[in-house]
Amino acid sequence: xxxxxxxxxxxxxxxxxxxxxxxxxxxxxxxxxxxxxxxxxxxxxxxxxxxxxxxxxxxxxxxxxxxxxxxxxxxxxxxxxxxxxxxxxxxxxxxxxxxxxxxxxxxxxxxxxxxxxxxxxxxxxxxxxxxx
Numbered sequence: 001x002x003x004x005x006x007x008x009x010x011x012x013x014x015x016x017x018x019x020x021x022x023x024x025x026x027x028x029x030x031x032x033x034x035x036x037x038x039x040x041x042x043x044x045x046x047x048x049x050x051x052x053x054x055x056x057x058x059x060x061x062x063x064x065x066x067x068x069x070x071x072x073x074x075x076x077x078x079x080x081x082x083x084x085x086x087x088x089x090x091x092x093x094x095x096x097x098x099x100x101x102x103x104x105x106x107x108x109x110x111x112x113x114x115x116x117x118x119x120x121x122x123x124x125x126x127x128x129x130x131x132x
Contacts (some may be wrong), residue, residue, distance in 0.1 A: 009048060016052025023051075023062070023088040062092040070094075070102050074118035075110040082118055086125035096131055 025043050037045040055065055066089035073082040086099060099122055107115030126132040 012052030013044065013048040015056050016047040016050065016054070018045060019051045019056050023055075023066075023091050024084065025091070028084065028088070055091060063089075063094055066092040066094050067098065067102055070099060071106045072120075074103060074106045074114060077117055079115045079121045083125040083128075086122050087129050090126070090129060090131050096126055097111045099126070 011117060017029075017032070019031070030059045031039075032047055047109065057060070060068075066085060066120045070089055073085055089099060090096075103115060103119055106118070123132065
């Protein structure tokens with residue numbers, strides 16, 4: 001048995017797959033489930049490294065990781081990723097009000113254009129899952 005800080009690649013992939021599905025549901029699994037030979041190396045890294053090794057570490061709860069991710073993606077102006085992570089944040093217990101506060105706080109540091117775009121993406125994502 002491996003510990004969570006040094007999982008085998010297969011353990012990390014399986015843990016990442018479970019966590020990815022828990023956060024994003026079946027819709028969030030499409031990119032992994034539909035990956036072809038060209039796309040699979042990226043999906044393997046996202047599943048194994050991102051979710052199986054980092055997101056699954058025990059020190060930061062998923063809710064906090066989601067909050068941090070929203071702020072980072074808003075700052076990077078990554079609308080599609082932001083929408084996905086807004087939906088995942090709701091699944092991880094982040095409230096609509098907390099998302100609003102994250103975006104307000106982020107606006108101070110990343111600027112109005114990125115914040116404005118992020119706000120539109122967050123609104124669309126929240127409406128899509130009935131959390132608006």
